[in-house]
Amino acid sequence: xAEKDALKVLESTLAGRGIDIKAxxxxxxxxxxxxxxxxxxxxxxxxxxxxxxxxxxxxLEKLEDxxxxxxxxxxxxxxxVHVLWDFVDKTVAEAKACAESxxxxxxxxxxxxxxxxxxKFGSIGSPDARARQKAxxxxxxxxxxxxxxxxxxLSIWLADGTNYPGQDDLRQRKHRVAENLQKxxxxxxxxxxxxxxxxxxxxxxxxxxxxxxxxxxxxCKKCGPKAKVLVDLGHHPLGTNIEQIVALLIDEDMLGGxxxxxxxxxxxxxxxxxxxxxxxxxxxxELVAAAGGGSxxxxxxxxxxxxxxxxxxxxMIQSVMNIQETYAKALCLDRKALAxxxxxMDIIAxxxxxxxxxxxxxxxxxxxxxxxxxxxPDPLAAYRESGYQGKIEKSRS
Ligand code: PSV
Ligand code: MN
Numbered sequence: 001x002a003e004k005d006a007l008k009v010l011e012s013t014l015a016g017r018g019i020d021i022k023a024x025x026x027x028x029x030x031x032x033x034x035x036x037x038x039x040x041x042x043x044x045x046x047x048x049x050x051x052x053x054x055x056x057x058x059x060l061e062k063l064e065d066x067x068x069x070x071x072x073x074x075x076x077x078x079x080x081v082h083v084l085w086d087f088v089d090k091t092v093a094e095a096k097a098c099a100e101s102x103x104x105x106x107x108x109x110x111x112x113x114x115x116x117x118x119x120k121f122g123s124i125g126s127p128d129a130r131a132r133q134k135a136x137x138x139x140x141x142x143x144x145x146x147x148x149x150x151x152x153x154l155s156i157w158l159a160d161g162t163n164y165p166g167q168d169d170l171r172q173r174k175h176r177v178a179e180n181l182q183k184x185x186x187x188x189x190x191x192x193x194x195x196x197x198x199x200x201x202x203x204x205x206x207x208x209x210x211x212x213x214x215x216x217x218x219x220c221k222k223c224g225p226k227a228k229v230l231v232d233l234g235h236h237p238l239g240t241n242i243e244q245i246v247a248l249l250i251d252e253d254m255l256g257g258x259x260x261x262x263x264x265x266x267x268x269x270x271x272x273x274x275x276x277x278x279x280x281x282x283x284x285x286e287l288v289a290a291a292g293g294g295s296x297x298x299x300x301x302x303x304x305x306x307x308x309x310x311x312x313x314x315x316m317i318q319s320v321m322n323i324q325e326t327y328a329k330a331l332c333l334d335r336k337a338l339a340x341x342x343x344x345m346d347i348i349a350x351x352x353x354x355x356x357x358x359x360x361x362x363x364x365x366x367x368x369x370x371x372x373x374x375x376x377p378d379p380l381a382a383y384r385e386s387g388y389q390g391k392i393e394k395s396r397s
Contacts, residue, residue: 078107114159161204228256259304333357
């Protein structure tokens, strides 16, 4: 009853903002969030890998867990894979069939260009021609995997860069990266996209070959229309205005997609919206604004987390719920009032509109949406009650 009352109050609040609650519900039902295979496996910091009872040990178990998250949330139909982490003991065909039998699909293909000794001085940016060729072959193999899985997105992240001034010629590195990315672009089918991810440091500490959104944008422009910029929320220096980068890339039709996570310092890979929920809301606000207010800008929304302290599956469900809530809040923003305040340069009123949306309690709304989708209103509680965790802890020991 309390939930119903809360929903009624929300309905009238939204009506006051000129927003139809039914339209918000429909938008929320249509949301799609991709979860990453690697977040279901054991991970750690660079000091230690922490084992968790029941953590997935191979691609089949990762897909089982991703499917469990999808069954409970209803909005996670695809799973991103990392080529050298996932297609080791199983073939691509086996993984694809397994995903389909579990009601999910393979999503973005992430080439793995940072784990082999040949890549000590970089992959496609390396001064070593053999390393570059190996990396290019791997990228082209990843495009073949896309075809086999009917995946439309190739997520490219390079660990390339240098650690010391003078270590390599910076302009030549740029040329090598551009030349190889262009070759990959040339290998894509018309309906495929390559998403170029940037990161300002780590593992290279002096120079990074694709260090920020501007460099990623430049490389994409050199490649062609199938290359767009991927924004990973953990890959910026502190204080960066990420929502402005998002707005700018959207306006230039160069936003390719997201890796959602949360950070306090650098690439902390914490669960989404755990540390900076308002920043995350401001990013979603841009995505909804760019789509006209009633939906979100159409790019792949992927999670890229490495949560080590929280339970693997619970943390993923929590992230998905945080993304849903943030999207809902952005849909509840009174865009007419905001535009009017901006027109009048009434900063106080404008900020109040933002805060009103941010502080809207959308949880009863999401509970109702899930029930309409035939799901439990609280996926985390449903997971705890499901017995899945106990089952995998036994069967995977
Ligand atoms: C690099 O830090 C990154 O964000 C890239 O997206 C990788 O594919 C992923 O993390 C691996 O964990
Ligand atoms: Mn990432």
